[in-house]
Amino acid sequence: MKYQELIDRVKNEYDLDSKSIEYILEYYFNIKGELEYASIDNEVFNILINKVKRLKAGEPIQYVVGNVDFYGNKFTVDKRVLIPRFETEELVHYTKEYINKYFKENISLIDVGTGSGAIGLTLKKEIPSLNVTLVDISTEALEMSSINAKNLGLKVNIYKSDMLKETIKRKEKYDVLISNPPYLTKIEEIMDIVKKNEPSIALYGGNDGLKYYRLLFRDAKLILKDKALIALEIGATQADDIIKLANKYFEGCPYEIKKDLEGRDRMFFLFYNLGD
Ligand SMILES: C[S@@+](CC[C@H](N)C(=O)[O-])C[C@H]1O[C@@H](n2cnc3c(N)ncnc32)[C@H](O)[C@@H]1O
Numbered sequence: 001m002k003y004q005e006l007i008d009r010v011k012n013e014y015d016l017d018s019k020s021i022e023y024i025l026e027y028y029f030n031i032k033g034e035l036e037y038a039s040i041d042n043e044v045f046n047i048l049i050n051k052v053k054r055l056k057a058g059e060p061i062q063y064v065v066g067n068v069d070f071y072g073n074k075f076t077v078d079k080r081v082l083i084p085r086f087e088t089e090e091l092v093h094y095t096k097e098y099i100n101k102y103f104k105e106n107i108s109l110i111d112v113g114t115g116s117g118a119i120g121l122t123l124k125k126e127i128p129s130l131n132v133t134l135v136d137i138s139t140e141a142l143e144m145s146s147i148n149a150k151n152l153g154l155k156v157n158i159y160k161s162d163m164l165k166e167t168i169k170r171k172e173k174y175d176v177l178i179s180n181p182p183y184l185t186k187i188e189e190i191m192d193i194v195k196k197n198e199p200s201i202a203l204y205g206g207n208d209g210l211k212y213y214r215l216l217f218r219d220a221k222l223i224l225k226d227k228a229l230i231a232l233e234i235g236a237t238q239a240d241d242i243i244k245l246a247n248k249y250f251e252g253c254p255y256e257i258k259k260d261l262e263g264r265d266r267m268f269f270l271f272y273n274l275g276d
Contacts, residue, residue, distance in 0.1 A: 001040045003031070006048075014052050020061060024051050027065040060197055071122045075148050080140035082202040084118035087260045088180055088233055091267050092122050094258055095178055095231040099127060102229060102274045109176040110135065110223065112163060112216065115202060117145030117156075119178055124154045133172070135161035138201055163212060164219040173225045180233035181205060181212035210241055217249040230270040239265040246270055 001009070003025075007018050025031040028051065029044055054064045062068040062083045067076050070084045071092055077083055099107060107130050111120030114134035124132040134145050134156055142158055149156050161167055163181075183205040184190060194203070205211045213232065220230060234242050239257045246255050250270055258267040 001045065003040065006040050006045065010048065010052055014049075014056060016052055016056065020055060021048075021052070023061055024048060024055075024065055027067060027069075058193060058196060060193055063197065070116075070118045071126075073122060073125060073152055075116045075118055075121075076144065076151060077116050078144070079197065080138070080199065081115040081144045082198050084116055087266050088119060089122075090258075090260050091178070091180065091231060091233045092119055092126075094267060094269065095176070095229070096123060096126050098229055098231070098269060098271075099123070099130070099176060102227075102271070103175055105129065107131065107176065108172075108174045108225075109133070109178060110167060110172075110174045112161075112177065112179040113137075113181045113202075113212070114145050114158075115141050115180075117148045117158075119180060120156060121145070121148055121152055121154055123178070124156055125152060132156040133167075133174070134158045135167065137162050138199070141199075141202075163215045164223050167223045168219060172223060174223055174228065175225055176229045176231065177216070177220055177224060178231040179212075179216060181216065183209045183212065183233075183235045183238065185209040208241075209235055209238065210245070213238075213242060213245055217245045220249070224272060227273040229274065230268075230272065232268045234266060234268050236264040236266060239268070242268050 007021050010016060010021050011018055051064050055061060060083060062077050063079060066078060067074050068083055071089050075084060109123060109130050110133045112135055114120050114136050117134050120132045120134045124130055136142050142160060146158055159166060182203050184203045185208060186204060253270055253272055255270045257265050260266040
C-alpha cells in the first residue's frame with residue numbers, strides 16, 4: 001500500500017484526522033511524508049491500526065507512539081511518566097542561560113522529580129561538563145529516566161529520593177536545584193486526557209498545590225552550595241505564593257518570575273548569593 005492510500009484508508013475506516021496518522025507514522029515507524037511513494041507492508045499496517053485504536057480510546061498520542069520530542073531530543077515515554085511539556089523546554093532554556101552566566105566549572109545540578117529525565121538529561125546534553133543527578137520518588141519513573149539516559153548516551157547519577165530526603169542523607173551539595181514538581185490541586189479542572197492517563201503522583205501537589213514547593217524551599221539550603229541557583233516550573237496562578245515561600249526561606253535573595261510564550265507566569269528563579 002502507498003503512503004497516501006494508507007492515510008486515506010485509515011482516515012475513512014477509523015474516522016481519524018490525517019495529522020494524527022502522519023504523526024504515528026513519523027514518530028513510531030520513522031516513515032515521513034516525503035516517502036509518499038514508499039510501500040507500507042501488512043505488518044506496519046496492523047501495528048498502525050492497533051495504535052489508531054488506542055488513540056481513539058483516548059490515550060495521548062505521545063504514549064501511543066512511545067516517545068516525544070523535547071528540546072530536539074527523543075524521550076521514551078509511557079504511562080509511567082508525565083509527558084514533558086513545551087513550557088518545560090522554556091525552563092530548560094533559561095536555566096541553561098543562567099548556568100552559563102553564573103557558574104564556571106565543576107558545576108553540579110540536581111533535577112528533583114525527574115520523571116522521564118527530560119529536564120536534567122537535556123541540560124546534561126546542552127552542557128556536557130555538568131554533573132547531573134536525577135531523583136524521583138517513583139521507581140517506575142526512575143526506570144524511564146535510566147532508559148532515556150542510556151538512549152541519549154548520557155552519564156548521570158540516578159537514585160530514589162522523597163524530594164530531598166535521600167540527598168540530605170548523602171550529604172551531597174549542588175550548584176543548581178531544578179524541579180518541575182507536581183503542582184495541581186485536586187479541585188483544579190484539568191483535561192480528561194491528562195487525568196485519565198498521566199500518573200497522578202506526577203500531577204497533584206496537595207490541597208493547595210504548594211506542598212512540594214514548601215518542602216523544596218524548606219530543605220534547599222541543606223543541599224545547596226554557598227552560591228546557588230534554584231529553578232522551578234510553577235503553575236500559572238502560583239507566582240505570589242511561590243514568592244512568599246521564597247521570602248520566608250531565602251529572605252532578601254533576588255528572584256525572578258518568567259513568563260512562558262503564552263504570557264503566563266510559569267518559571268521561578270532564585271539567585272542565592274550569586275551577585276549581579
Ligand atoms: C510534574 S512531574 C515532572 C516530570 C518531569 N520532571 C518533567 O518536567 O516532565 C513531577 C514528578 O515528581 C515526582 N514526584 C512526586 N512526588 C515526589 C516526591 N515526594 N519526591 C520526589 N519526586 C516526586 C513524580 O513521580 C513526577 O515524576
